[in-house]
Amino acid sequence: MFSLLVNIRANANWAQNGVTAAGGHGSGGATNQLTAPYGLFVDDDQTVFIADYGNHRIMQWKNGDTRNGQVVAGGKGAGNGLNQLNYPTDVLVDKETDSLIICDQGNLRVVRWSRRSGTTQGEVLIDDIYCRGLVMDEQRYLYVSDGAKHEVRRYQLGENNGTLVAGGNGYGAGLNQLNTPTFLFVDRDHSVYVSDYNNHRVMKWNKDAKEGIVVAGGQVGGSSLIQLSTPNGLFIDMLGVLYVADSDNDRVMRWTQGDKKEGTVIVGGNGAGAGANQFNVLHGLSFDRHGNLYVVDYGNNRVQRFSIEKDL
DSSP states (O other): OOGGGOOOOTTOOBOSSOEEEEEOSOBSSSTTOBSSOOOEEEOTTOOEEEEEGGGTEEEEEOTTOOSOOEEEEEOSOBOSSTTOBSSEEEEEEETTTTEEEEEEGGGTEEEEEEOSTTOOOOEEEEESOOEEEEEEOTTOEEEEEETTTTEEEEEETTOSSOEEEEEOSOBSSSTTOBSSEEEEEEOTTOOEEEEEGGGTEEEEEOTTOSSOEEEEEOSSSOSSTTOOSSEEEEEEOTTOOEEEEEGGGTEEEEEOTTOTTOOEEEEEOSOBSSSTTOBSSEEEEEEOTTOOEEEEEGGGTEEEEEOBOOOO
């Protein structure tokens, strides 16, 4: 999940037609289906973990097997039992403990679920939080966005209160405010990038800063190259380039920092639809270690993979 792990060329391009890496068989609860997928995590071996929001479960899809996924957490219907999830929105893999950490939004909690075989339930890490997105830094601090309190907090595993790192001044459009933060990314300098959903912008909060910097969007919502419309998933590469799932514009944009006035469309932007070059509302976004792009196509109940074009 860290920028130092993915080195993408400054002039990189991606195939404009995606291939379906997970789901794509309509809305449903079978192992080859997703329902309103939200966040995702791509592991080193290109295994994709998906918060299958509408099915109250976390799915794992192994690289090369696009036919069926495997339920790795939840899947017991919506509920607040430790063996259940309720509208999960994001997931990551904690390699140190070989476990999943999950935004269990409907239960107002963050849970950890061991990946060891035989695991049938999770444990609560943080409660009373309207969790939308989460990410972990290399020191294993957990950063979680709270869409109700319009803030992001950093947690040491085992603590419930955390430290405020972004927002926390009520909802609004000031530089010290957020309005429904969703997905997050943390870079090597421990700067926190936040998709400030209802402000149609991406904010960067440097470590210990009292206010953020607008690094993409920040105009009213719209579809020009200087605008975003309800941004969701985001990623920072080794060069500090920002990639954003521009949700309601059905496109993924690249923004070079230092020149935040205008972004470029790298995939999508062809109107809402179910074609290989289209999306219908975007949520999570990530890259694998080779630079291939993965996008959660929420409205089409699928995850699309766009291959990075090789050097000639």
